[in-house]
Amino acid sequence: MTQPDFMKEASLIKDEIIDLRRRIHQHPEIGRTEVETQKLVEGYLQKLGIKTKRIAGTGVLGLLEGGLPGSTVGLRADMDALRIQEKTGVSYASKYPGIMHACGHDAHTATLLGAAKILAAFRKELPGNVKFFFQPDEEGDGGAAPMVADGGLENPKVDAMFGAHVTPDIPVGYIGTRSGKSYAASNPFDITIRGFGSHGARPHKGIDAIAIACQVVGALQLYISRETDPLDSAVITVGTFHGGFQRNVICDEVTITGIIRTLGPEKRKNTVEAVRRITEGIVQAFGAKADIVIHESYPGVVNDPAMTKLASDSIAELLGADKLVAVENPSMGTEDFGIFLEHVPGCFYQAGVANPAKTPTVSLHNSQFNIDEDALPILSAVHAKVAYDYLRGAKP
Ligand SMILES: [Zn+2]
Ligand SMILES: [Zn+2]
Numbered sequence: 584m585t586q587p588d589f590m591k592e593a594s595l596i597k598d599e600i601i602d603l604r605r606r607i608h609q610h611p612e613i614g615r616t617e618v619e620t621q622k623l624v625e626g627y628l629q630k631l632g633i634k635t636k637r638i639a640g641t642g643v644l645g646l647l648e649g650g651l652p653g654s655t656v657g658l659r660a661d662m663d664a665l666r667i668q669e670k671t672g673v674s675y676a677s678k679y680p681g682i683m684h685a686c687g688h689d690a691h692t693a694t695l696l697g698a699a700k701i702l703a704a705f706r707k708e709l710p711g712n713v714k715f716f717f718q719p720d721e722e723g724d725g726g727a728a729p730m731v732a733d734g735g736l737e738n739p740k741v742d743a744m745f746g747a748h749v750t751p752d753i754p755v756g757y758i759g760t761r762s763g764k765s766y767a768a769s770n771p772f773d774i775t776i777r778g779f780g781s782h783g784a785r786p787h788k789g790i791d792a793i794a795i796a797c798q799v800v801g802a803l804q805l806y807i808s809r810e811t812d813p814l815d816s817a818v819i820t821v822g823t824f825h826g827g828f829q830r831n832v833i834c835d836e837v838t839i840t841g842i843i844r845t846l847g848p849e850k851r852k853n854t855v856e857a858v859r860r861i862t863e864g865i866v867q868a869f870g871a872k873a874d875i876v877i878h879e880s881y882p883g884v885v886n887d888p889a890m891t892k893l894a895s896d897s898i899a900e901l902l903g904a905d906k907l908v909a910v911e912n913p914s915m916g917t918e919d920f921g922i923f924l925e926h927v928p929g930c931f932y933q934a935g936v937a938n939p940a941k942t943p944t945v946s947l948h949n950s951q952f953n954i955d956e957d958a959l960p961i962l963s964a965v966h967a968k969v970a971y972d973y974l975r976g977a978k979p
Contacts, residue, residue: 589901589968592701593960599700600959603627604693605675611664611682611689614720617641620662620692624717627696631703633715639729645715646739647703649974653711655739656973657927658966659746659920660695661688661721670950671942685952687749687936690959692717694747694934697963702970711974712739716746716923725881727922736926743890744929745969746920747962751944753908753935755955758898758965760932761910762891766918767818767844768851768883772858774799775874776826776866780835789833793826795869796837800824802861810857817854818844818915844915846883884921887928890973894930897972898965908935934962 593600603623610619621643625635628645636644641662669676669683677683684690695715702713716735720726735741753759776796781789803819811817819841826837843858845851855877866873899907910933920931937944938955945951 586971587705589701589964589971592704592967593697593964596697596700597960600693600697600963601956603696604689604956604959607689607692608684609675609678611677611679611684613666613682614663614723614726615640617662617719624662624692624696628699628715631700633699633703638733638735639719639726641719642726642730643717644730644735645699645717647699647706647709647713647715649709649711649713650707651710653709653974654742655712655714656970657714657716657736657741657744657923657929658695658698658970659716659718659744659923660691661718661726662692663688663720663722663726665722665948667948667950671953673953683950685949686722686947687952687954688721690749690936690954690962691747694959694962695966697960698966698970701963701967705971709971709974713970713974714741721919725919725922727919731922731926736923741927743973744923744927745890745894745931745966746929747932747934747966748918749936749954749958750933751937751946751952753933753937755935755938755958756902756961757906757908757935758902758932758961759908759910759935760891760895760898760930761913762886762888764846764883764913765886765910765931766884766913766921767846767915768848769880769917770843770851770855770877771880772841772843772875772877774839774862776837777872777874778833778835781833783831783833786833789835790869790871791833792837792871793834795866795871796824796826796839798865799862800839802865803858806857806861815850816846816915817850819854819858843877844917846913847885848882851883881917881919882921882925884918884931885924886930887924890928890930893973893976894932894969897969898932901964901968902961932965934958934965
């Protein structure tokens with residue numbers, strides 16, 4: 584059977600996808616408050632005859648059942664916005680002061696709705712199901728984990744997951760893929776170093792928490808430069824350092840907070856252990872004590888090689904091989920799509936949205952961030968084709 588012309592199908596609904604994106608852009612909602620977006624998504628899917636279910640609070644799960652038996656493929660879009668005052672000056676700018684879709688999640692949601700419409704038209708010939716994950720709260724505490732915990736990957740069981748992020752680093756019309764480690768894992772930490780107070784003139788009678796904490800901060804950077812393979816990146820950022828209250832007093836307590844970012848589960852484990860070992864070793868050497876709390880945040884994104892090949896082949900076939908970009912370096916940023924990939928294989932690709940002729944090329948999370956909307960139907964077509972190709976190729 585010949586394949587649907589996904590690019591043509593997407594072009595036919597280009598205005599509709601742009602309209603959806605602008606409606607969402609005008610009404611941005613912070614993580615866990617995506618109630619309007621949730622209603623819009625539900626209504627749109629239901630009109631297509633796709634079953635919907637609320638999940639993880641403000642999330643939506645859509646299930647498109649194909650006409651033929653087969654596997655189930657998941658497609659994910661995040662829906663939340665950021666606490667940023669929009670400064671793009673566009674006619675469809677955010678109506679809500681201090682809240683903006685500056686990470687392109689409006690585009691993710693609109694393009695996945697577009698993909699749902701395209702796929703729904705071919706449901707009779709689909710061997711298997713497509714599950715649509717409209718995820719809340721990517722920017723906050725994370726919405727992927729609650730979607731998994733609420734059974735999002737079950738009934739029917741999801742066999743593979745795909746998703747995308749828009750990026751100003753790639754020109755519009757191009758899609759980037761990368762196999763393996765693609766986004767960093769993050770571990771926020773809180774360390775309190777307890778010394779002993781004394782008169783500033785008699786440091787030997789106290790235990791100076793500031794001097795010791797400075798050694799800890801320096802040693803953590805030494806771990807990065809001397810214990811980390813230069814080709815296997817890790818970042819330890821100490822973002823806050825608080826201690827002391829008077830110039831002539833030996834400080835008895837310092838609190839430092841920061842984030843460890845690593846690529847891959849092994850480097851994550853080693854770096855978390857090192858932060859603990861180095862901090863404990865230094866405070867012990869100087870007779871102080873430390874409370875070390877290291878939190879587990881996002882696990883990083885590790886794209887499955889076979890699924891990355893499948894997505895890359897689909898993209899090359901759809902857009903032309905010259906439009907497929909091999910993303911050279913992983914990002915030290917974070918993305919909770921990786922939580923799905925801890926359970927099922929998949930690939931998270933990058934959709935180019937840059938076009939300096941139309942909109943300034945600034946980074947994600949910038950108050951002037953905007954996209955070339957020509958990217959929207961392209962991403963809808965990519966999602967639809969990747970899902971279709973997965974189901975066609977999957978062994979029942
Ligand atoms: Zn973001
Ligand atoms: Zn984002």
